[in-house]
Amino acid sequence: MNPSSNSSTEAADSLTPANFRSLARSISFIENESNNYEELLLNLKPSSAKIIGVTGAPGAGKSSLVDALIGEMISDKKKVGVICVDPSSPFNKGALLGDRIRMSQWYNHPDVFIRSLASKGSLGGLHPKIIEISDLMKSVGFDYVIIETVGVGQSEVDIAALADITIVMLVPEGGDIIQNMKAGLMEVADIFVINKFDRPGAQNFYNSLKQMLSPAFNKVSRQISIIKTIAFEKQGIPELYKKIDEWKFDNQSEQKINLLTEKIWALIVNEKMKNVDKGKMKTEIEKAVLERDFNIYSFAKRYAN
Numbered sequence: 331m332n333p334s335s336n337s338s339t340e341a342a343d344s345l346t347p348a349n350f351r352s353l354a355r356s357i358s359f360i361e362n363e364s365n366n367y368e369e370l371l372l373n374l375k376p377s378s379a380k381i382i383g384v385t386g387a388p389g390a391g392k393s394s395l396v397d398a399l400i401g402e403m404i405s406d407k408k409k410v411g412v413i414c415v416d417p418s419s420p421f422n423k424g425a426l427l428g429d430r431i432r433m434s435q436w437y438n439h440p441d442v443f444i445r446s447l448a449s450k451g452s453l454g455g456l457h458p459k460i461i462e463i464s465d466l467m468k469s470v471g472f473d474y475v476i477i478e479t480v481g482v483g484q485s486e487v488d489i490a491a492l493a494d495i496t497i498v499m500l501v502p503e504g505g506d507i508i509q510n511m512k513a514g515l516m517e518v519a520d521i522f523v524i525n526k527f528d529r530p531g532a533q534n535f536y537n538s539l540k541q542m543l544s545p546a547f548n549k550v551s552r553q554i555s556i557i558k559t560i561a562f563e564k565q566g567i568p569e570l571y572k573k574i575d576e577w578k579f580d581n582q583s584e585q586k587i588n589l590l591t592e593k594i595w596a597l598i599v600n601e602k603m604k605n606v607d608k609g610k611m612k613t614e615i616e617k618a619v620l621e622r623d624f625n626i627y628s629f630a631k632r633y634a635n
């Protein structure tokens with residue numbers, strides 16, 4: 331992708347297999363911080379593409395839901411980009427393969443681009459370059475960019491900062507709603523999807539969530555929708571897509587400005603920390619603690635400058 335050419339409309343007309351190859355290359359440049367990737371980012375054009383974040387526990391049915399959602403979007407003549415972020419933790423080795431199977435029918439579709447990224451770093455964290463990669467995807471002419479990420483710890487907040495709509499997936503199994511509802515989920519969710527609605531207890535789970543979201547129980551002023559789905563049977567997906575399609579976007583809402591602030595803050599922190607190698611720092615700390623006048627503040631100051 332030539333960073334200095336192509337308005338987003340031109341790009342929309344020219345999303346071809348060749349462009350998919352070039353998009354894949356550009357993503358690799360960003361991942362590896364190579365080939366003038368910063369220039370590429372500085373030249374990204376504003377775009378009206380919408381980023382849909384899908385987050386939830388492993389096994390909640392995110393990939394099945396994304397698979398079905400792509401189907402709805404494609405029948406509505408939309409072009410769809412998908413990023414799956416998989417934790418590279420040992421107990422999740424099968425995830426990447428699972429996603430490939432779940433979305434297999436779309437891998438060769440001319441209007442669908444799917445890319446899996448291993449989430450390096452901590453389990454809760456998203457991919458270190460997820461902000462940049464999702465903005466690149468946003469700018470090349472898709473109507474929707476879907477980001478599937480496992481919701482653990484902080485990552486729900488991170489995904490909300492990236493997404494125009496955040497879908498939080500819950501499942502009725504594994505205890506009641508209170509146990510499933512982690513702190514902060516209500517602040518980031520635009521749409522709750524209760525998947526596996528075929529499972530026992532689903533309606534009770536729905537009722538309790540509805541009650542939790544009612545004004546009597548919380549101070550979140552925006553409207554949060556709840557959609558019931560059975561993702562692997564594609565039930566509830568047209569309703570979900572309708573919600574997304576009719577969504578009233580408000581870039582200036584307090585919530586969006588807060589999230590954009592978090593996003594830009596993260597970019598600045600990454601930029602400032604770029605030259606700090608934690609492994610190397612650890613080795614130096616091992617030596618420094620042996621010194622009699624070791625002071626962590628002067629140590630840190632040396633790094634900060």
Ligand SMILES: Nc1nc2c(ncn2[C@@H]2O[C@H](COP(=O)(O)OP(=O)(O)O)[C@@H](O)[C@H]2O)c(=O)[nH]1
Pocket residue numbers: 386387388389390391392393394395428429432525526527528529559560561562563
């Ligand atoms: N019973 C039931 N199983 C589902 C449903 N949706 C997905 N699954 C299954 O749940 C498992 C995990 O699904 P997957 O989409 O890979 O979840 P992810 O880890 O959140 O991406 C798979 O075996 C799916 O077939 C559903 O609505 N009901």
Ligand SMILES: [Mg+2]
Pocket residue numbers: 392393394425428429478
């Ligand atoms: Mg998945």
